[in-house]
Amino acid sequence: MKNKIILFFLFLVSFANASESIDATTFKKGNDLYNKGDYEQALKSFESIANQGNESADLYFNIANCYYKLGKVAPSIYNYEKALLLNPDDEAIQTNLSFAQKMAIDDIKILPEVGFKKMVKEFTSTFHYDTWAWLAVFIAFLSLLSFLGYYFGNTVFLKRTFFSLFLLFLVGIGVTIFSAFLQKKFDTNYNPAIVFAESTTLKAEPKNSSEDVVTLHEGTKVFVLEELGNWKQVELTDKTKAWIDKEAIKEVKAKN
């Protein structure tokens, strides 16, 4: 019985390895085609990987590069943003995104967030919320160890040291869990979308007869807040809020 289970696991592992290597080959093939200048075919290779349910920041980056070379603004920016979601600190992605954004027509002011909320956001965004969660678990174990050290320590010095550590770790657990949930909340509320329609008019209310607010063009980034019928309420980077036709945008977090 034991042997069978081991075999099964071995099989699983080998299978996973096999599928990974297929993806890696396709990835390499895509890069070769890209280097030759055949962006259409390179794009097809990269997208076939994505369609199989695998992803990586690099994959989306390469897809975006292909779209950029083909002169398609919206899909290019969309995939750069997707890559940035997975790897927010990558400089290559940021650089190429700024290249792609220059192809876009709208130039909307970016109003920075200020104050306490910004500080909190900066802190919580140090890690992904799952990383925060693992950190919390790790600190929980550390606090257990330090408690044991305190509880069974037989000198006053040891007891004092371990007790202070224990308190410190308890605070640590609180901070990490709080950060994890806060970061998850921020993450859920952060819903960027890219305008795909060549040009679309934003309305003050979710109906066609409403007053026009602004006209956006392909490639502009908006943040989705609400949804109602065929309309989505979005916020622009200059904090303007308006309703947009649902079909005109594509949410970056949406599955393909």
Place this chain on the structure above:
Amino acid sequence: MKKILLVLFLSVFYNSISAQVKFEAQTERSSYGLNERIQLVFSINNEGDNFVPPKFPGFKAEGPFINKGNQTSITIVNGRVTQKREISTQIIYYLTPTKKGTFTIGAASIEFDETIYKSAPIKITITDPIQMPTYPGQQPTNVNYGEGIHLVAEMSTKNPYVNEPVTVIYKLYFEPRSIVGNFRNFKAPKYNDFWSQYIDMKQLRAERGKYNGKDFSMVVLRKVILYPLEAGAKTIEPFKIDLDAEVPTGRRDWFGEYEMRVIQKSLSTGMQTINVKPLPENGKPEGFTGAVGKFDFVVKPSKTSLKAGESLDLEVSVSGKGNLKLFTLPKPVVPSALEMYDPAHTENVQTPVTGMTGKISDKYTIIPQFKGKYTIKPMEFSYYDLASKSYKTITSKEITIDVAEGDGTFVANTPSANKQAIQKKEVFQFNKLKTEFISASKKDFLGSGLFYSLLFAPLLLIPIVMIARKQKEAKDADVVGNRVRNNNRLVKKYLSEAKKQMGDKVPFYMAMEKALHNFLKAKLHIETVEMSKDNIIELLQQRNASEISISQFMELMNDCEFARYAPATETAMHNDFDRAIEIITELEKQLK
């Protein structure tokens, strides 16, 4: 003139009586023939300002002619001389009736000494033309003179589409024998709701033409091109002109020539209505800005590859035939990194009779700010084709502009706070060559059961550890229980054999003895050979055992030895066993 004097006299007469300001309107009679001229006099017995004439419906008015009178009257009554100075003002209009009927001429007003005076309205009845008295030597007035002169507006179409050109030609027809001239008082309509353009005739030239099937001479006075701006029935005001014409009187003079007579004539084309059709809604393209005609649309950049900071011109032009001046050109949409300035608009349009032709263009100056490849989206231009009665759309090609790295000076000078300024060395990054794939459908760890169990397990372990230790301490603190447990342990260790043999005298006491020996061996680390009683006592004393315990132990050992050979009861055996337990426990404690 006689009449005027009469009126003057009358008014003076009145004034002298009333001696107050009087303002009135008068005519000679209240009934005139259609062919008579009416003299209408407004008179005031003082100086007046701000005279406002009434309207003269049904009349053609000439005037005003102003007459100021100044009269001094001297009266001598019974040798007393009174001198009176009278001032009077007359405003005279000559009215020519245009139709029959009864007309009311409204009140005129005049201001004197800050008071406004109004005349009473007067009624005038116009009857059929009357036979004017003929005087010898005067030509009989022929009212039919000039009947053969016609002013006509010819329109190319009376039913155009919006923005379809309509040509209006004003023509004057007259009898070939007549001579017309001295055109004056051109009164051209304003053409509301139309875009209009005159084509002035540099020289009026008579041609032969036909009017109502008869031969006439014809002069084209003016040509106008109209573009209707909105749909609906639109009226065009009449075109009016005054002229002098030399017309034959129908008589011959002494030399047998036709006798000619110069008459003044006012001509009008009369009101005309154009029914403007709207352009069909069906199939109207989205970007339609009202262009009607036949056009060609071109979008042309001056260059497609340049350095950042240099400029290029993008010309958007429409050429062809149609309402070129009446629509707007589509605006190009460029990426924000291309700075586009307001266009220079040029029009090169001629307007012949058939409508506008030529070319209009917008020239945009574009300066790319950054290196990169930018696309200018295809532009669409739609127009309504009158020939095929359908909308046509021309789409320009997509233009790709390749911007190379500039020398940097321009980029550095541009304050663009909202743009992330790309550093000079920054280039478009190549693809990533290596990657690690993860499944796109990864489950969150945060909030999962595993997360909570891993998080709370250590925290839950803390109270468990505390409880465990508390229980252990409680156990340690239980004295009686501890003793029992300790005894049991010792019994198990040394007296288990003896317990088995309980009731069987000889083996029981042998086991007891052996057990005691074993206890000593374990506790005092001595061999069986060394076990003399003195030795044992000495060793026990050395290990701080109490005298009582030692004597009890020795006593027990002796008892065991004797009991083997003496009769012993079951009860005695139990007693000895208990004693052994007690002493071993006691010694165990003391020998620690």
